[in-house]
Amino acid sequence: xxxxxxxxxxxxxxxxxxxxxxxxxxxxxxxxxxxxxxxxxxxxxxxxxxxxxxxxxxxxxxxxxxxxxxxxxxxxxxxxxxxxxxxxxxxxxxxxxxxxxxxxxxxxxxxxxxxxxxxxxxxxxxxxxxxxxxxxxxxxxxxxxxxxxxxxxxxxxxxxxxxxxxxxxxxxxxxxxxxxxxxxxxxxxxxxxxxxxxxxxxxxxxxxxxxxxxxxxxxxxxxxxxxxxxxxxxxxxxxxxxxxxxxxxxxxxxxxxxxxxxxxxxxxxxxx
Amino acid sequence: xxxxxxxxxxxxxxxxxxxxxxxxxxxxxxxxxxxxxxxxxxxxxxxxxxxxxxxxxxxxxxxxxxxxxxxxxxxxxxxxxxxxxxxxxxxxxxxxxxxxxxxxxxxxxxxxxxxxxxxxxxxxxxxxxxxxxxxxxxxxxxxxxxxxxxxxxxxxxxxxxxxxxxxxxxxxxxxxxxxxxxxxxxxxxxxxxxxxxxxxxxxxxxxxxxxxxxxxxxxxxxxxxxxxxxxxxxxxxxxxxxxxxxxxxxxxxxxxxxxxxxxxxxxxxxxxxxxxxxxxxxxxxxxxxxxxxxxxxxxxxxxxxxxxxxxxxxxxxxxxxxxxxxxxxxxxxxxxxxxxxxxxxxxxxxxxxxxxxxxxxxxxxxxxxxxxxxxxxxxxxxxxxxxxxxxxxxxxxxxxxxxxxxxxxx
Numbered sequence: 001x002x003x004x005x006x007x008x009x010x011x012x013x014x015x016x017x018x019x020x021x022x023x024x025x026x027x028x029x030x031x032x033x034x035x036x037x038x039x040x041x042x043x044x045x046x047x048x049x050x051x052x053x054x055x056x057x058x059x060x061x062x063x064x065x066x067x068x069x070x071x072x073x074x075x076x077x078x079x080x081x082x083x084x085x086x087x088x089x090x091x092x093x094x095x096x097x098x099x100x101x102x103x104x105x106x107x108x109x110x111x112x113x114x115x116x117x118x119x120x121x122x123x124x125x126x127x128x129x130x131x132x133x134x135x136x137x138x139x140x141x142x143x144x145x146x147x148x149x150x151x152x153x154x155x156x157x158x159x160x161x162x163x164x165x166x167x168x169x170x171x172x173x174x175x176x177x178x179x180x181x182x183x184x185x186x187x188x189x190x191x192x193x194x195x196x197x198x199x200x201x202x203x204x205x206x207x208x209x210x211x212x213x214x215x216x217x218x219x220x221x222x223x224x225x226x227x228x229x230x231x232x233x234x235x236x237x238x239x240x241x242x243x244x245x246x247x248x249x250x251x252x253x254x255x256x257x258x259x260x261x262x263x264x265x266x267x268x269x270x271x272x
Numbered sequence: 273x274x275x276x277x278x279x280x281x282x283x284x285x286x287x288x289x290x291x292x293x294x295x296x297x298x299x300x301x302x303x304x305x306x307x308x309x310x311x312x313x314x315x316x317x318x319x320x321x322x323x324x325x326x327x328x329x330x331x332x333x334x335x336x337x338x339x340x341x342x343x344x345x346x347x348x349x350x351x352x353x354x355x356x357x358x359x360x361x362x363x364x365x366x367x368x369x370x371x372x373x374x375x376x377x378x379x380x381x382x383x384x385x386x387x388x389x390x391x392x393x394x395x396x397x398x399x400x401x402x403x404x405x406x407x408x409x410x411x412x413x414x415x416x417x418x419x420x421x422x423x424x425x426x427x428x429x430x431x432x433x434x435x436x437x438x439x440x441x442x443x444x445x446x447x448x449x450x451x452x453x454x455x456x457x458x459x460x461x462x463x464x465x466x467x468x469x470x471x472x473x474x475x476x477x478x479x480x481x482x483x484x485x486x487x488x489x490x491x492x493x494x495x496x497x498x499x500x501x502x503x504x505x506x507x508x509x510x511x512x513x514x515x516x517x518x519x520x521x522x523x524x525x526x527x528x529x530x531x532x533x534x535x536x537x538x539x540x541x542x543x544x545x546x547x548x549x550x551x552x553x554x555x556x557x558x559x560x561x562x563x564x565x566x567x568x569x570x571x572x573x574x575x576x577x578x579x580x581x582x583x584x585x586x587x588x589x590x591x592x593x594x595x596x597x598x599x600x601x602x603x604x605x606x607x608x609x610x611x612x613x614x615x616x617x618x619x620x621x622x623x624x625x626x627x628x629x630x631x632x633x634x635x636x637x638x639x640x641x642x643x644x645x646x647x648x649x650x651x652x653x654x655x656x657x658x659x660x661x662x663x664x665x666x667x668x669x670x671x672x673x674x675x676x677x678x679x680x681x682x
Contacts, residue, residue: 055575055576056445056576056577057445057450057454057562057563057577059300059454059457059458059461059563060300060458060461062458066444070444073576078574079574103561104298104561105560105561105562105569105571105575105577106574106575106576107575108559108560108561108575109558109560109571109573109574109575110574110575130300131298131299131300131561131564132298133297133298133299133300133301133304135288135296135297135304136296136297136298153301154300154301155301156300156301156302156304157302158301158302158303158304158305158306158464158465159301159302159304159305160305161305162301162304162305166301177300177301177302180302180461180462180463180464180465181302181458181461181462181463182458182461182462
């Protein structure tokens with residue numbers, strides 16, 4: 001795959017449209033449920049889908065995603081399962097951008113070069129590694145480039161002078177952390193969020209997407225003018241947790257998927 | 273990648289915080305500036321005579337340093353080999369070496385204008401040390417502690433409360449030190465602008481492993497001076513227990529360039545390194561990332577962190593300080609492990625020969641010496657870092673001894 005065919009690049013080539021980026025954890029509560037949910041979210045207007053690879057020590061995540069990670073780990077879900085899921089999604093013609101989300105250690109143990117080569121082969125477009133700051137991401141960035149993929153960098157309100165350097169190096173899109181702390185729904189967003197996002201935009205030619213703590217259509221609407229995309233994770237993962245039993249039951253799964261799809265559609269529609 | 277492997281000379285981590293291939297800063301972007309600020313503040317402080325004087329004053333007039341170096345005469349006779357000396361960190365205020373580092377970091381927090389400190393704790397010793405310095409320096413203090421450790425170390429929880437700290441249970445994962453550290457990092461990410469994170473061992477992202485070493489190296493500096501004064505020569509071997517590894521690094525570092533001094537770190541083998549219940553990270557782990565640092569790590573084939581086990585809550589950690597990983601790979605330090613049962617027997621022996629109840633952590637170093645000393649000659653000198661006292665462990669020791677008796681020692 002070459003950079004020109006990377007779905008993230010194709011999507012953001014048109015910046016007149018805001019992009020919606022939901023996050024869910026692979027294998028929460030089952031791989032089959034994740035497959036159905038991703039398919040439904042793509043139909044509901046998700047442009048890029050972030051797929052979390054579960055980790056034993058998710059230190060950038062709040063309780064909601066920690067629990068999702070725990071449920072998936074109990075199912076024995078690994079990077080290999082996530083890659084197979086991506087292949088299956090591509091075979092069934094899901095054309096949304098797919099970005100994996102993994103802490104660094106599982107990637108390191110899988111093998112950095114192997115991980116990026118296989119991501120490309122299976123049809124993923126990039127990866128977010130929340131504990132890999134620019135100081136440490138050299139080998140991953142090189143492997144990503146070789147395979148036409150993106151290492152999505154994060155930039156935080158505390159990044160200050162680092163914003164410029166991170167912005168200059170960013171490819172794919174730049175993940176703007178909208179609040180301090182871990183992932184999870186919040187009722188209020190930072191007052192200085194617009195200023196921060198403005199500074200990030202000025203630093204980079206890459207598209208910007210904002211996430212961490214965004215959980216309602218109102219919040220999506222509020223941040224949309226300041227970025228090219230909006231990321232929602234914990235709020236959707238919370239819905240999945242609410243419907244955990246239904247999603248595990250083949251007879252009741254379609255109904256539960258439909259309800260979550262409706263929620264995602266509300267979030268996605270708030271962007272336009 | 274810059275490498276220090278051509279020499280075992282005094283290791284300072286490079287500008288990226290690497291000890292050879294190990295160390296680094298694998299943390300969320302939100303924390304990166306805080307780490308740089310900390311690095312700058314620490315470098316300024318350690319060069320500031322006023323800061324150094326204030327810390328030294330606290331170490332001598334408050335903590336009670338220097339701690340003595342005690343000749344363990346009856347233990348030496350009992351084992352019939354090398355002369356054994358004990359570096360008495362158990363006599364440091366709060367009963368362990370942990371205070372050396374907590375004082376340094378809390379003083380730095382104050383200098384940086386932070387009003388709150390947070391800490392993680394396993395056995396409770398670092399939590400007690402942090403609560404203590406917070407009280408002494410007028411800072412607020414939150415201590416994150418695994419729910420399982422809260423149960424095992426209820427007296428230390430009470431001590432922390434008495435000292436005015438808030439103990440927050442970590443309820444994720446194995447509910448021990450690693451999970452308490454995760455929770456402390458999560459809290460720090462959320463409150464990074466006003467909070468100083470006092471890490472208790474030579475672990476975590478740069479500059480922590482380096483900074484904690486600098487605050488703990490007083491153990492080895494005193495020991496080196498004391499051995500030279502008392503015996504007129506350097507010791508032949510120095511032994512310390514290794515969980516995260518701060519007492520060991522503090523003890524070893526001033527001896528690194530003394531090539532005649534053998535250095536031996538002792539990990540917890542728990543129920544045995546042929547079982548899955550151990551904390552022998554350097555013995556059985558593989559390089560991986562935990563709590564912001566690349567180091568040896570107990571993990572499964574997919575890179576999921578495995579739970580460690582030790583009778584000693586302070587050694588119950590699946591990672592280890594990155595400088596230890598470097599010292600292992602460069603062969604400057606030999607790392608071994610002893611089991612829960614061996615540590616327990618070492619507690620009994622030290623109690624009966626020297627009248628000292630050692631912490632279960634420190635008992636691992638003694639257990640290793642029980643094996644080592646008889647193989648050495650009476651002219652040789654062996655120093656043990658007795659990192660803490662065992663008062664906090666008496667309930668655990670009592671339970672374990674009862675279990676051993678029921679299990680039928682025969």
